[in-house]
Ligand SMILES: [Zn+2]
């Protein structure tokens with residue numbers, strides 16, 4: 001009988017390890033939003049862009065789901081380019097290289113001609 005209990009215990013540990021691990025690390029603190037994202041993947045059919053592991057893709061990436069729940073990969077629209085000093089290079093929405101710098105938390109390009 002003891003052997004069976006051990007086997008069940010091992011099974012539980014195996015199945016629950018992904019979700020149990022964060023809970024064990026911080027048993028008192030309420031789950032942060034990050035954990036909520038992990039839970040979503042079980043039913044996971046959000047229409048807004050989220051980043052979590054998608055079974056269909058086999059990895060973590062930014063995506064959203066269509067009405068039929070099919071995941072669609074979404075590449076972040078905002079360019080990574082966010083320098084605060086004046087530089088000259090090509091940016092989306094402008095032809096050729098433009099002299100500009102980026103302002104504000106959303107990295108809006110301010111153009112200098
Ligand atoms: Zn998803």
Ligand SMILES: [Zn+2]
Pocket residue numbers: 081082083087089091100101102
């Ligand atoms: Zn730039």
